[in-house]
Amino acid sequence: MSLNFYRRVAFGLSPNEKPDKDPLNWAINQLDTIPDLLWPGTIPTEKDLRKKYGEWVYGDREVLRKKFKNDKHAYRKAKDELRIKTGERYFELNEHAIRHFQTKYSKQPVFERFWLFWGNHFAISEKDFLAEFSTGPYQREIIRPNMVKTFEEMVQSVTTSWCMIHHLDNSESFGPNSKKGMEWGETINENHARELLELHTVSPNAGYTQEDVIQLAYIMTGWAHKWDRKNLETGDIWFDQEMHQKGDKIVLGVKYKNDAKRELAKVIHDLATHPICIKFVSTKLCRHFITDEPTDEMIKPVIEAWNKSNGNLIEIHKAVITQAYKYNENTHKFHPPEIWLMQLSRMFDLNIPLSFEKMNYTFKSKPNNRQRQLSWILREIGHSPYRAKQPNGWSDLEVDWVSPELLLRRFWFASVELPMLVKSGNRSHDFILTCLKNNFDDHENMASLIENFRFGISDYDLGQKYGVICNLPGVLKT
Amino acid sequence: MNCTRRNFLIGGSTTLFLSGYFPKISFASMQKKNLIIISLRGGMDGLTAVPVIGDKRLKKLRKKLILEDVLNLNSDFGLHPKLEIFHKLWQKNQAAFVHATNIPYTGRSHFDGQNLMETGAHIPYKEKTGWLGRGLLASNIIGKGLAISLPMPLLLRGVPQNNNFFPSPDFVETKLIDQIYNEFKGEHNELIKSTLDTIRQRPLSMQIATDSDDRKKLALEAAKQLKDQSGPRVAVFDLDGFDTHAAQGGVDGAHADELEEVNKIVTILHENLGQAFDNTLILTLTEFGRTIKQNGGYGTEHGYGSAILMAGGLLKKSQVYTDWPGLKKKELFEGRDLNSTVDSRAVYNSAMSICFNQDPEFLRKEVFWGDELPDLSQELFKI
Numbered sequence: 001m002s003l004n005f006y007r008r009v010a011f012g013l014s015p016n017e018k019p020d021k022d023p024l025n026w027a028i029n030q031l032d033t034i035p036d037l038l039w040p041g042t043i044p045t046e047k048d049l050r051k052k053y054g055e056w057v058y059g060d061r062e063v064l065r066k067k068f069k070n071d072k073h074a075y076r077k078a079k080d081e082l083r084i085k086t087g088e089r090y091f092e093l094n095e096h097a098i099r100h101f102q103t104k105y106s107k108q109p110v111f112e113r114f115w116l117f118w119g120n121h122f123a124i125s126e127k128d129f130l131a132e133f134s135t136g137p138y139q140r141e142i143i144r145p146n147m148v149k150t151f152e153e154m155v156q157s158v159t160t161s162w163c164m165i166h167h168l169d170n171s172e173s174f175g176p177n178s179k180k181g182m183e184w185g186e187t188i189n190e191n192h193a194r195e196l197l198e199l200h201t202v203s204p205n206a207g208y209t210q211e212d213v214i215q216l217a218y219i220m221t222g223w224a225h226k227w228d229r230k231n232l233e234t235g236d237i238w239f240d241q242e243m244h245q246k247g248d249k250i251v252l253g254v255k256y257k258n259d260a261k262r263e264l265a266k267v268i269h270d271l272a273t274h275p276i277c278i279k280f281v282s283t284k285l286c287r288h289f290i291t292d293e294p295t296d297e298m299i300k301p302v303i304e305a306w307n308k309s310n311g312n313l314i315e316i317h318k319a320v321i322t323q324a325y326k327y328n329e330n331t332h333k334f335h336p337p338e339i340w341l342m343q344l345s346r347m348f349d350l351n352i353p354l355s356f357e358k359m360n361y362t363f364k365s366k367p368n369n370r371q372r373q374l375s376w377i378l379r380e381i382g383h384s385p386y387r388a389k390q391p392n393g394w395s396d397l398e399v400d401w402v403s404p405e406l407l408l409r410r411f412w413f414a415s416v417e418l419p420m421l422v423k424s425g426n427r428s429h430d431f432i433l434t435c436l437k438n439n440f441d442d443h444e445n446m447a448s449l450i451e452n453f454r455f456g457i458s459d460y461d462l463g464q465k466y467g468v469i470c471n472l473p474g475v476l477k478t
Numbered sequence: 479m480n481c482t483r484r485n486f487l488i489g490g491s492t493t494l495f496l497s498g499y500f501p502k503i504s505f506a507s508m509q510k511k512n513l514i515i516i517s518l519r520g521g522m523d524g525l526t527a528v529p530v531i532g533d534k535r536l537k538k539l540r541k542k543l544i545l546e547d548v549l550n551l552n553s554d555f556g557l558h559p560k561l562e563i564f565h566k567l568w569q570k571n572q573a574a575f576v577h578a579t580n581i582p583y584t585g586r587s588h589f590d591g592q593n594l595m596e597t598g599a600h601i602p603y604k605e606k607t608g609w610l611g612r613g614l615l616a617s618n619i620i621g622k623g624l625a626i627s628l629p630m631p632l633l634l635r636g637v638p639q640n641n642n643f644f645p646s647p648d649f650v651e652t653k654l655i656d657q658i659y660n661e662f663k664g665e666h667n668e669l670i671k672s673t674l675d676t677i678r679q680r681p682l683s684m685q686i687a688t689d690s691d692d693r694k695k696l697a698l699e700a701a702k703q704l705k706d707q708s709g710p711r712v713a714v715f716d717l718d719g720f721d722t723h724a725a726q727g728g729v730d731g732a733h734a735d736e737l738e739e740v741n742k743i744v745t746i747l748h749e750n751l752g753q754a755f756d757n758t759l760i761l762t763l764t765e766f767g768r769t770i771k772q773n774g775g776y777g778t779e780h781g782y783g784s785a786i787l788m789a790g791g792l793l794k795k796s797q798v799y800t801d802w803p804g805l806k807k808k809e810l811f812e813g814r815d816l817n818s819t820v821d822s823r824a825v826y827n828s829a830m831s832i833c834f835n836q837d838p839e840f841l842r843k844e845v846f847w848g849d850e851l852p853d854l855s856q857e858l859f860k861i
Contacts (some may be wrong), residue, residue: 064724065725065775068775069542072732191602380646390603402669404677404680405643406628406642407673408645411655412647412650416646467654468658473667476670477667
């Protein structure tokens with residue numbers, strides 16, 4: 001078995017890990033339990049961060065805008081101070097540190113790869129201040145705990161989470177015949193219903209119509225944040241009967257009787273267990289771990305595991321890994337920038353993320369450059385994880401990640417930035433050779449490419465070496 | 479109606495030959511024509527950029543936002559003083575404006591609106607490609623798009639081999655690029671190989687460029703590329719910050735700062751395109767305009783109708799092209815916003831037809847699903 005399997009399903013092997021005698025077993029055994037989050041720094045709860053979100057929007061919208069209406073300079077200054085006080089510039093950095101600490105040190109790196117996958121399947125794209133306050137905790141508290149449950153349970157949690165409801169505007173969706181809809185002359189907002197069908201469950205392959213989208217939106221009306229003057233849109237999610245469309249609904253030919261809040265769980269059950277949904281999501285999983293265009297033959301065992309286990313994600317994950325193992329030698333997968341960075345960080349024990357002590361924040365001044373470094377790198381290599389441009393998340397296709405500037409950014413990172421992230425004890429040529437040997441079958445060939453620079457240990461010399469080896473065909477891809 | 483996202487990568491260009499449209503071959507059409515789009519994200523206020531003169535109602539509703547001195551355009555409209563270059567070009571028939579226009583979207587959400595301004599569609603997130611990408615593909619113009627941003631903007635998606643230019647904080651040594659290129663030689667990865675070819679063929683100025691925070695440098699490089707007869711034919715710039723809910727101000731407010739950025743880009747393009755400016759169209763794009771009435775923070779809320787700022791030698795004449803809906807309460811959209819009387823997609827469709835030497839009727843069908851978009855080429859552009 002090629003060593004690239006450890007990068008295909010995880011992040012490669014760190015200098016103190018050794019290849020396992022049974023790589024398939026090694027990988028499969030990582031999927032039964034949820035590993036603890038290892039970050040020793042602060043890990044705030046979703047609710048706490050939502051409160052901060054509320055303080056920020058309330059402070060800006062209800063206080064500062066009114067107070068400094070005549071003075072754009074004073075307004076900007078006061079707004080910057082509020083950013084500092086509420087952590088508006090800080091929490092996303094901390095979330096990136098939590099995430100990257102996990103992918104670097106987790107004893108169950110294969111599980112972590114699935115964590116990234118599901119977070120992107122149920123993506124929260126860049127909107128309002130979600131990336132600043134909410135997308136990180138959503139990944140930790142909504143996605144992660146559901147990874148040992150069923151797919152249906154995961155869809156239920158995601159669909160009624162504050163983050164997704166805010167992201168897709170379900171709080172602005174009123175049943176036109178509901179009490180509030182009639183009083184205020186409001187109607188549905190279809191966004192969330194459409195994405196629940198298109199992106200999260202059955203996909204357009206199910207052939208649903210615009211009428212299906214509308215009917216599902218009716219079922220979803222009422223699932224909204226509880227608004228009040230102080231918390232504004234950051235109140236908890238509840239079911240508001242006065243927003244809910246009355247009457248029976250029909251989605252994809254199935255009738256859902258007028259049953260208030262219970263309608264949603266019923267329709268999600270049907271969507272999440274729909275054969276087309278199972279095929280769609282299985283294909284996406286295989287695309288992520290095997291190759292951009294997985295064949296029916298590759299996908300079939302995953303679908304079988306899904307059906308046999310009634311959508312149990314542990315069993316589904318195991319089937320995906322088994323297939324990834326089976327096809328490891330004759331398929332290729334190009335890794336998007338963030339996963340590439342995580343792999344480099346683990347394989348070469350880079351100095352990211354920052355130590356938790358240095359990540360401490362006092363809410364008195366702007367986060368410093370070192371605190372911003374990881375997030376800055378992610379942005380510069382074009383893959384800031386919680387800022388996907390659209391609700392369909394980041395692409396998993398090579399074609400979307402190979403543009404002149406995106407490739408150049410990787411060359412830049414490896415040759416200019418990475419050397420500064422090499423720990424002082426790891427600057428020797430031998431260290432690089434050890435890491436290469438641990439992770440690549442053709443390490444000898446790789447070593448020969450950097451042989452000329454073997455005596456150099458300056459940042460420039462390291463840049464010459466890492467610049468090449470991190471961007472070789474067999475490193476950009478597995 | 480079936481809700482699948484349409485895939486425009488399939489079958490777009492083949493229908494070109496069925497359209498029966500053959501552009502007249504003349505010297506002018508042999509010259510490369512450039513189309514430059516500047517996205518103004520956040521909702522550009524058409525009434526701040528191109529204010530209507532002497533409207534009492536506007537004065538009353540925007541007491542704190544009124545511009546004291548505007549540049550003169552005609553008896554009905556003025557121009558924001560920060561848009562100097564447009565005023566200068568106006569004298570030479572090289573600047574014009576479309577007013578009371580917007581994409582057909584009235585939902586007032588930035589995210590949905592920006593998605594629609596780029597896809598040109600009616601339902602947010604339904605389409606995966608941009609109208610400009612589809613227009614290029616339908617016109618069989620491949621590999622000629624240049625995005626001045628790191629991710630490929632949705633606007634340009636739908637046609638392969640676009641280039642993007644947004645240099646990293648430090649440049650990459652040519653030696654390294656060559657070395658990696660060599661390692662890919664034996665590989666069967668055509669996509670990466672051809673991308674590396676594009677990188678290696680870049681002019682030196684592009685190769686050693688750094689610092690994408692400097693918009694001036696980016697615009698300068700874009701101008702150089704566009705000037706090259708074999709270079710890109712389309713460029714897309716991205717600006718944000720137009721969402722001025724507070725302290726929007728008049729001549730010197732927050733909105734003025736953003737207009738100044740537009741002015742800078744157009745100034746640099748004009749100065750550096752040289753002769754090529756005569757064969758260029760620059761158009762702005764935004765998701766919506768802003769409400770008439772100032773809010774409690776002396777800013778404005780999300781609205782509907784806005785304006786398109788245009789510059790370039792391919793304009794027919796200096797004009798404010800509009801079917802002015804008026805600003806009386808009953809004339810406003812939902813009683814609060816400047817209405818839109820021109821579907822801005824008609825302007826973009828006509829602009830593409832001019833720059834890509836393509837039948838507007840054909841483009842309308844290929845790019846905008848045959849939506850009712852009148853051909854405005856005669857009115858707005860040099861044919």
